[in-house]
Amino acid sequence: MIDIDDPQDPRVEDFRDLNSVDRRPDLPVLPGGRPGRGLVIAEGVLVAQRMIASRFEPHAFLGVDKRLGELDDDLRDPSLAGVPFFRTSAEVMAEIVGFHLNRGVLAVARRPPLLSVEEVIADATTVAILEGVNDHENIGSIFRNAAGLGVDAVLFGQGCADPLYRRCVRVSMGHALLVPFAKFEQWPHGLDELRSRGFRLVSMTPDPSAVTLAEAVDAEKIGFLVGAEGPGLTRSAMAATDVRARIPMSRGTDSLNVATAAAVAFYERVRSGTMGE
Amino acid sequence: MIDIDDPQDPRVEDFRDLNSVDRRPDLPVLPGGRPGRGLVIAEGVLVAQRMIASRFEPHAFLGVDKRLGELDDDLRDPSLAGVPFFRTSAEVMAEIVGFHLNRGVLAVARRPPLLSVEEVIADATTVAILEGVNDHENIGSIFRNAAGLGVDAVLFGQGCADPLYRRCVRVSMGHALLVPFAKFEQWPHGLDELRSRGFRLVSMTPDPSAVTLAEAVDAEKIGFLVGAEGPGLTRSAMAATDVRARIPMSRGTDSLNVATAAAVAFYERVRSGTMGE
CATH class of the missing domain: 3.40.1280.10 (SPOUT methyltransferase, trefoil knot domain)
Incomplete structure (x- = not known):
């Protein structure tokens, strides 16, 4: 668990500006240089739990203390060993993601190859x-x-x-x-x-x-x-x-x-x- | 048909500040003095047409010229004799309602008594x-x-x-x-x-x-x-x-x-x- 006090902290880059039309991290990586980062974002405890259970492997979490507590059991999953949980306040989180997110927690994964x-x-x-x-x-x-x-x-x-x-x-x-x-x-x-x-x-x-x-x-x-x-x-x-x-x-x-x-x-x-x- | 150039025109009061939490005109009139106006708002050509066909009787329309044209036949309904259509630009309309409304036309009716x-x-x-x-x-x-x-x-x-x-x-x-x-x-x-x-x-x-x-x-x-x-x-x-x-x-x-x-x-x-x- 890592505490984040500064909204500009580069370690939470994958969660930044979620509503931005051009820069949101969940845009696919496309040929032709569009700036998508090819990430997938799960919002809220339930969806984060489903991401953990899915083939999408979260490589980081960002959330407030309360939601971290609710995910406590899930985070003990061996597959999440070494995956950082960035703990912050609702205010700093709002600055990072660009709006107030009342679900209080996010998980992020890279897009795996598409299935056929x-x-x-x-x-x-x-x-x-x-x-x-x-x-x-x-x-x-x-x-x-x-x-x-x-x-x-x-x-x-x-x-x-x-x-x-x-x-x-x-x-x-x-x-x-x-x-x-x-x-x-x-x-x-x-x-x-x-x-x-x-x-x-x-x-x-x-x-x-x-x-x-x-x-x-x-x-x-x-x-x-x-x-x-x-x-x-x-x-x-x-x-x-x-x-x-x-x-x-x-x-x-x-x-x-x-x-x-x-x-x-x-x-x-x-x-x-x-x-x- | 009445052209509206001034967003402050009092004749379009029923369409003002549609997103306002406190003052939006479609709040019901409640005991205890809450400022609802007891109106019903229909957005877009299709919904306006359905309002015309319903027991909710529109007493005014507000919209851009194009949508007025699309409602032309409906507006000939005898039940709408004397009902004003306030024609305006998309910009003035946005100032009146408080946001850009891409459906381009609104109809407003008073709430009739509830059915039992x-x-x-x-x-x-x-x-x-x-x-x-x-x-x-x-x-x-x-x-x-x-x-x-x-x-x-x-x-x-x-x-x-x-x-x-x-x-x-x-x-x-x-x-x-x-x-x-x-x-x-x-x-x-x-x-x-x-x-x-x-x-x-x-x-x-x-x-x-x-x-x-x-x-x-x-x-x-x-x-x-x-x-x-x-x-x-x-x-x-x-x-x-x-x-x-x-x-x-x-x-x-x-x-x-x-x-x-x-x-x-x-x-x-x-x-x-x-x-x-």
Whole structure:
């Protein structure tokens, strides 16, 4: 444990200016020289605990004494030997991160290499597949719903926002760190790999001519495709799927939020018992 | 149409300082002299259209020329004869409301008298009943999900936030103005009225000893009770219901957001076909 009194202390650089558009540490490292540091930030005791339990290995913590106490047991994990906990006041913490953070503790990890689609679907029976979902809160909610309803993986097609962005991790309650995810290298052609492995691909749509969700989920392996609110899935993505399914009563493009529609699909899958409990 | 060039113009008083904690116009008028003005604010073209279609009668609009154009047809509604549209620039509008509002148009209505529980359940077969849900976004999402999945009314028990708060109306996509709602005068005793009218009352809980949702919804009339994330429903509320139901696979108190859990319950109701389509 290391006490931090000076907000300019270089040892807490990884936690600095979390809201900065250009310099926030949780931007990915991108070709072309954008200044991302490729870090992942967990906020709050619960999310920090989930980071410790995940494949994302925290290399530092920053927080107030009270939250440190709440993490005491978790910090004894042998995997955290030598990992510093920077203890500070709420005021100094606010100066470091750039705003008052009432969750009181942060953990930071480096981004490990992305998993491949092949890796994350290897033992999966239900996966969520996103296209054009560029809202961090929606992506976070989808991870939370996936975890709550037994979905094995989340796959990203074109046009989606970064699932490791701080806000997404927070809204997901840390499940963005625990539910395996991967990005398709080719879209929508990458879907062929799922089909060749026996997945039925179900496009979620409000179109009243689609079958109901309940009629669509009876398969050993299912991939649910959801698109952005408003435009929905692209034609080419939908054409690459096996069946189009709708949520009954759900009227119009704004009738359900994309994460809610995904949760309903996940629930139907659970309900239909293919996954058991 | 009236052009507004001066942000201090007293004619746009109802739209002033929308983010002010103390003076925002959408605070309810409360006994004890709190300065609420008892107004309801609709943001954006779609929500303004829904306000026009609702029992909330807008008495003024404020917006930029482009949004006025998008509302042109709606503004011809005879019920809006004589209602002013205050046209202004994005800059002046930002000075009036206190921040840059990228939805570009606002409508304002006075709060009509609240409906009674008796009124809103008269023809209802599925209702949502909230206890301790004090987050405006969650309440807004519940209204949106209720509208999307055919729920007839939303009822408020103890400890809930104001459903007519601007943020709630916005997140609901205007459905907080369209789906009838009422507050129980006595909680949880007011639930007796629903039971006497033939409603089966279903407490949503993560408790693994509860029956599954699918086993709970087969009744002509259903009321789904949902509590705040974390604490859930109080003992006394749960004791006043007929059955406790869980969402399979949904583990722990943070596994699903309260609005998402409500959506799953609403969906199960639709799916079971009691409501038809």
